Amino acid sequence: xxxxxxxxxxxxxxxxxxxxxxxxxxxxxxxxxxxxxxxxxxxxxxxxxxxxxxxxxxxxxxxxxxxx
Amino acid sequence: xxxxxxxxxxxxxxxxxxxxxxxxxxxxxxxxxxxxxxxxxxxxxxxxxxxxxxxxxxxxxxxxxxxx
Numbered sequence: 001x002x003x004x005x006x007x008x009x010x011x012x013x014x015x016x017x018x019x020x021x022x023x024x025x026x027x028x029x030x031x032x033x034x035x036x037x038x039x040x041x042x043x044x045x046x047x048x049x050x051x052x053x054x055x056x057x058x059x060x061x062x063x064x065x066x067x068x
Numbered sequence: 069x070x071x072x073x074x075x076x077x078x079x080x081x082x083x084x085x086x087x088x089x090x091x092x093x094x095x096x097x098x099x100x101x102x103x104x105x106x107x108x109x110x111x112x113x114x115x116x117x118x119x120x121x122x123x124x125x126x127x128x129x130x131x132x133x134x135x136x
Contacts, residue, residue: 014131015083 075135
């Protein structure tokens with residue numbers, strides 16, 4: 001099992017959290033997504049490591065951005 | 069035709085605007101809802117005047133509140 005935490009910018013409410021969660025959950029192999037709205041921390045749990053590019057693409061699909 | 073403008077607090081993003089618009093649009097007789105996110109102004113257009121209590125209930129159903 002792999003676990004990585006990213007920081008997502010631009011989320012302002014529960015709907016934003018739901019959008020990011022929905023898109024990141026769609027990535028192959030992802031088994032869990034936990035978002036902390038105040039900090040923008042998004043913890044991604046997966047069977048095998050997930051490419052950061054895939055997470056970035058999912059976050060952007062939701063309408064937000066990875067910090068850094 | 070009647071037109072009233074209310075101020076809604078707590079909206080932070082386009083998802084919030086969509087939620088409020090959806091709920092207020094459901095009120096009987098409402099023909100148009102226009103939300104300005106930065107100010108929270110919600111303009112409600114209707115065939116006949118709509119009770120403020122109905123607008124308040126719809127806004128609260130969406131998860132927000134009328135100012136004042």
